[in-house]
Structure formats: structure tokens, C-alpha cells
Amino acid sequence: MTTAFDTTGLERCIHCGLCLEACPTYKITQLETESPRGRLHLMGAIADRRIDLSRSDATVLHLDRCLACRACEAVCPSGVPYGRLIEETRAAVAQARGISPLGQLLLWSVSRPWVLGAMNAVLSISERTGLRRLARRFLSPRLRRLDALAPPVGRPQYRPVQVESPRSSVALLLGCVMRASYGDVHTATARVLAHFGVEVVETPDQACCGALHAHAGNKEEAIRLAKRNVAAFERADVILVNAAGCGAHLKSYAHLLEDRPNWAARATALASRVRDVSEFLETIAGDETFGELAMRVTYQDPCHLAHAQGIRAEPRALLSRVRGLELVEMANADVCCGSAGFYNLAQPDYADRLLEPKIDAILATRPDAVVTGNPGCMLQLAAGLRSRGREGIPVLHLVEVLDRALETR
Ligand code: SF4
Numbered sequence: 001m002t003t004a005f006d007t008t009g010l011e012r013c014i015h016c017g018l019c020l021e022a023c024p025t026y027k028i029t030q031l032e033t034e035s036p037r038g039r040l041h042l043m044g045a046i047a048d049r050r051i052d053l054s055r056s057d058a059t060v061l062h063l064d065r066c067l068a069c070r071a072c073e074a075v076c077p078s079g080v081p082y083g084r085l086i087e088e089t090r091a092a093v094a095q096a097r098g099i100s101p102l103g104q105l106l107l108w109s110v111s112r113p114w115v116l117g118a119m120n121a122v123l124s125i126s127e128r129t130g131l132r133r134l135a136r137r138f139l140s141p142r143l144r145r146l147d148a149l150a151p152p153v154g155r156p157q158y159r160p161v162q163v164e165s166p167r168s169s170v171a172l173l174l175g176c177v178m179r180a181s182y183g184d185v186h187t188a189t190a191r192v193l194a195h196f197g198v199e200v201v202e203t204p205d206q207a208c209c210g211a212l213h214a215h216a217g218n219k220e221e222a223i224r225l226a227k228r229n230v231a232a233f234e235r236a237d238v239i240l241v242n243a244a245g246c247g248a249h250l251k252s253y254a255h256l257l258e259d260r261p262n263w264a265a266r267a268t269a270l271a272s273r274v275r276d277v278s279e280f281l282e283t284i285a286g287d288e289t290f291g292e293l294a295m296r297v298t299y300q301d302p303c304h305l306a307h308a309q310g311i312r313a314e315p316r317a318l319l320s321r322v323r324g325l326e327l328v329e330m331a332n333a334d335v336c337c338g339s340a341g342f343y344n345l346a347q348p349d350y351a352d353r354l355l356e357p358k359i360d361a362i363l364a365t366r367p368d369a370v371v372t373g374n375p376g377c378m379l380q381l382a383a384g385l386r387s388r389g390r391e392g393i394p395v396l397h398l399v400e401v402l403d404r405a406l407e408t409r
């Protein structure tokens with residue numbers, strides 16, 4: 001039987017259909033059941049117990065195929081909180097049917113930095129010794145896919161940057177995949193901040209933000225991780241995030257902990273102090289330019305930056321401050337690339353159908369590099385470019401571009 005879940009906001013849907021053309025899965029299939037409106041209808045039927053989740057595989061499939069990209073939420077005139085509703089529904093699905101073993105393993109891993117660190121070390125050794133290349137020949141298609149989407153290995157760990165007489169300080173969310181595999185992006189973030197006199201203070205008790213857990217329906221673990229971060233970041237004036245998915249999730253802590261008496265007010269206070277790195281830099285940079293970089297780039301909007309946080313102009317404005325850098329807009333830059341947490345593993349067919357036109361759009365701009373602001377997008381786009389033999393086009397985080405440009409000053 002289906003567990004009751006919070007459907008607040010569902011009643012705001014007036015079935016106008018304005019969200020349909022914004023929905024990537026609807027655009028692929030033209031099916032109402034693969035659209036936001038159709039999925040909201042299914043959510044209502046589940047809540048009213050007209051659909052029993054334990055028996056309806058089709059309903060669960062339509063919900064699973066949702067990317068939780070929130071493109072529908074961004075265009076909805078009625079303010080339907082789709083992102084929150086799909087998370088609540090997925091928690092109900094997880095209660096009724098459990099989470100797949102692969103999903104459980106991935107969720108267990110990402111909330112334990114030592115596991116990701118150990119995996120990174122093993123992959124790094126096997127890469128250096130050629131073992132990984134050899135092993136690829138014997139992998140099943142599913143494992144080969146996992147290998148193709150695995151985070152990069154061998155990139156330098158995060159190194160804090162000292163700032164003489166800082167004018168202000170921020171705390172930096174280190175995250176899970178970002179901490180294990182993109183430590184150099186954190187270092188680049190700290191260096192760019194240091195240029196403006198902003199110091200990154202250590203926050204040793206922080207944890208994974210829990211976004212992947214919430215998206216997969218593991219609400220209890222998401223709440224446990226949220227509480228840890230609320231306590232860890234309590235004294236920070238600004239909590240800076242350079243992974244769009246994590247930033248959007250930290251900003252939603254107020255909702256996640258709203259019915260926990262000792263945590264609700266603290267979570268609301270924390271959420272109001274969270275800033276994406278582009279949002280923060282655009283505020284403090286004033287009229288400054290970022291040096292020079294002769295480069296032609298295109299920018300991919302991470303869904304959880306553009307749709308969930310409404311941040312589209314800031315990254316572009318920052319890129320426009322780099323002399324010599326040419327930003328060429330790709331078609332449909334804010335349409336999901338198919339990464340979406342574990343979506344590219346759980347729904348490979350749909351993920352590929354989104355990635356293919358994305359790579360076409362990127363290549364049409366003839367870029368020297370692709371710029372974005374979320375590790376999932378970086379992995380997915382790099383895998384897509386590799387599959388076309390275009391691995392020579394790097395996928396860079398926005399702060400890597402700014403950091404490189406600042407080096408030229
Ligand atoms: S979710 Fe919003 S845009 Fe979509 S059908 Fe409902 S009211 Fe219309």
C-alpha cells in the first residue's frame with residue numbers, strides 16, 4: 001500500500017500545459033504521461049490511493065523517467081513546486097518498493113568521503129598501470145557505461161589558499177564527487193576568491209549535501225545529512241557552493257527540515273546564506289575584469305542553476321569580463337544534458353537521447369572548451385564528447401576559466 005506523502009502545492013496546477021514544451025522527456029516522447037502535467041496527475045492519483053505504487057510498474061517508470069530538472073517549475077505560471085513534489089513522491093515510491101541495489105550502493109558511497117577517496121585511488125592506480133584499459137575489454141555494457149561516466153581520477157586534491165588581511169570570509173561546501181574528484185576546482189575557487197580578498201574558512205564537520213539521496217527517495221538519509229550541514233555551517237556568513245545541484249539542495253533545506261522543531265528555523269537561516277559561486281563573484285567583482293584568455297567557449301546551463309536557482313545571467317556576465325574570451329551560445333543551452341544524478345545510469349536510453357542533440361549543439365559552436373558549473377554536467381558532457389572522438393575539447397568549470405584568466409594579470 002502507498003504511504004501518505006506531502007502533496008502541498010499540487011492543487012495549484014491548473015492543467016494549462018504551459019510546462020509541456022519545457023519538459024525534455026515530453027519533447028522526446030510527446031506523451032502526456034512523460035510530461036510534468038501528466039506526472040502531477042499521477043502524483044495526485046497516488047496520494048488519493050487510486051494508484052497502488054506496489055502494483056503499478058508503469059506509473060513508477062513514468063516517475064523514474066523524470067529528470068527532476070525543474071524546467072517545468074521555472075515556466076509554471078501557478079508556482080507549482082514540482083521539484084519538491086517529485087522528491088516527496090520518490091520517497092513514497094522508495095517506501096513502497098525500495099531503492100535498487102545499485103542505487104543504494106551509490107548513495108552509500110557518496111555520503112562517505114573515504115569510500116570515494118579509496119575508489120579514486122584504486123582507479124588512479126589501475127589507470128596508471130594500464131589495468132583499467134585492459135579490464136574495459138571484459139566489462140559488460142552496463143559496467144562499461146559506469147566506467148565511461150566515472151569521475152576523473154588523478155586530479156589534485158583541494159589545497160586551501162592563504163589570504164593576507166582578508167576583507168571577508170566564506171565557507172565552501174566540499175561535497176562528495178567534487179571533494180573526491182574535482183579538488184582542483186575547489187582550489188581554483190579559493191584562488192579566485194583570494195583575488196578579491198575573500199578567504200575560505202575551514203568547515204571540518206560538513207558532509208555530502210544529500211541531494212542525490214533526496215532525488216532518489218531516501219528522505220531519512222537526506223535529513224540526517226542536512227542536519228549535519230546545518231550544524232557545521234551555522235557560524236558561516238556565506239556558504240559558497242560551486243556545484244549547482246548541491247547549491248539548489250542546500251537552498252531547499254528549509255523545506256526538508258520544516259517539520260523538525262529544533263531544526264526548522266536554523267535550516268531556514270542557513271538556506272538564506274547559501275550562494276552559488278557565480279552569484280557571489282558577480283556581486284563582489286564590481287567593475288573588475290578577470291585578465292585575458294584567447295578562447296572560444298560555449299556555456300551549458302546546469303538545470304539546478306538555471307531552473308532551480310534562476311541563475312543564468314551571472315556565469316555569462318563573469319565570462320564576458322575575460323578579455324579575449326568569446327562566448328558562443330549553443331542551441332538549447334538550458335535543456336538538460338541527461339546527467340541528472342544517477343539518471344544516466346538508471347535511464348540510459350533517455351539519457352543518450354538527451355546527450356546526442358546536446359553534443360551536436362556544442363559542436364556546432366566550434367568551441368575550444370565547454371563551460372558549465374556542476375560536476376554531473378561535466379562528467380556527462382565529457383563522456384558525450386569522448387564518444388564522438390572529441391575529447392580534445394575540455395569541459396571546464398566556470399571558476400577554472402576565471403582562475404586561468406586571472407593568472408595572466
Ligand atoms: S504544472 Fe504549471 S504549467 Fe504545468 S500544467 Fe500545471 S499549472 Fe500549467
Ligand code: SF4
Pocket residue numbers: 022023024025026034035036039065066067068069070071072073082
Ligand atoms: S522536472 Fe524536468 S523531466 Fe521532470 S517533469 Fe519537469 S521538466 Fe519534465
